[in-house]
Amino acid sequence: MTDPARRDGADGPLVVRTPEELRRALADAGRVGLVPTMGALHGGHRSLMRLARERADTVVVSVFVNPLQFGPEEDLDQYPRDLPGDTRLCGEEGVDVVFAPETATMYPRPQMVTVDAGAMGERLEGASRPGHFTGVLTVVTKLFQLVRPDLAVFGAKDAQQIALVRRMVDDLDLPVEIVGAPTLREPDGLASSSRNVYLSEADRASALFLSRALRAGADAATGGTVAVREAARAVLDEAARATPPVELDYLALVDPATFADAADDHRGDAVLAVAARVGRTRLIDNVTVPLRT
Numbered sequence: 001m002t003d004p005a006r007r008d009g010a011d012g013p014l015v016v017r018t019p020e021e022l023r024r025a026l027a028d029a030g031r032v033g034l035v036p037t038m039g040a041l042h043g044g045h046r047s048l049m050r051l052a053r054e055r056a057d058t059v060v061v062s063v064f065v066n067p068l069q070f071g072p073e074e075d076l077d078q079y080p081r082d083l084p085g086d087t088r089l090c091g092e093e094g095v096d097v098v099f100a101p102e103t104a105t106m107y108p109r110p111q112m113v114t115v116d117a118g119a120m121g122e123r124l125e126g127a128s129r130p131g132h133f134t135g136v137l138t139v140v141t142k143l144f145q146l147v148r149p150d151l152a153v154f155g156a157k158d159a160q161q162i163a164l165v166r167r168m169v170d171d172l173d174l175p176v177e178i179v180g181a182p183t184l185r186e187p188d189g190l191a192s193s194s195r196n197v198y199l200s201e202a203d204r205a206s207a208l209f210l211s212r213a214l215r216a217g218a219d220a221a222t223g224g225t226v227a228v229r230e231a232a233r234a235v236l237d238e239a240a241r242a243t244p245p246v247e248l249d250y251l252a253l254v255d256p257a258t259f260a261d262a263a264d265d266h267r268g269d270a271v272l273a274v275a276a277r278v279g280r281t282r283l284i285d286n287v288t289v290p291l292r293t
């Protein structure tokens, strides 16, 4: 940062909209930590910012609703946007720079060259949202190139995303340290999400079945993979009969390195992941299940 006084966030973060402004803001920035987001920031994002704040001299939060990762039938246009509120929240967390580019700045012409997420990118979220992870990895690569961070923080809430980002960084020798942040939950267990604002009170009550199912699965860990899957499935069967119903997209217990189904005799950590629609809102959640016996 050229102006060290801004580093305590007292004046609020510097909001920049273009790569040129960003470059100027990051002259003499020291160790840079990046938190990539799509905005509509909440407590989950705050926890990522705090991890970055502890590890970096200059914290950059990007706020960009990336069209490349949305399918044609998805909620790109309805996705919540609130840059003034986001900037205030970033100020409270001592963020130095908010990078909020326009779509035309990030994609001045149709993107021809993209980052292929490979087989892991075609499973679970990738199967339900074809092209999603190509969009994610492409924008993350662009953000890494623009910000040149020493470290970047991602949430375990999007377990497949952080696994793919880690794999990309390894496979492509990108000089960025990836820091993972645990999933922040509301007091009732619902994973914090920008999309939670879409939920009516009744939707929200039904949405609680997701975290309940994951907890039931994790609690069955000593019984092995079959018991984990059965325990979570039983809760989701009940959820399908709730009002409004929880319409399951997938429930899967996967190997965290590949996101392929965990073998029946899997040992070590596995990820129990769920995606479902409640009302018109699609929600995802996951927990890590240690399988030791």
Ligand code: AMP
Binding pocket: 036, 037, 038, 039, 044, 045, 047, 048, 153, 154, 155, 156, 157, 158, 181, 182, 183, 184, 185, 191, 192, 193, 194
């Ligand atoms: P998004 O704005 O939803 O694209 O999320 C930006 C980053 O925040 C991603 O790395 C997410 O995994 C992370 N994130 C979102 N929700 C949570 C949460 N409840 N707990 C921890 N991290 C989260």
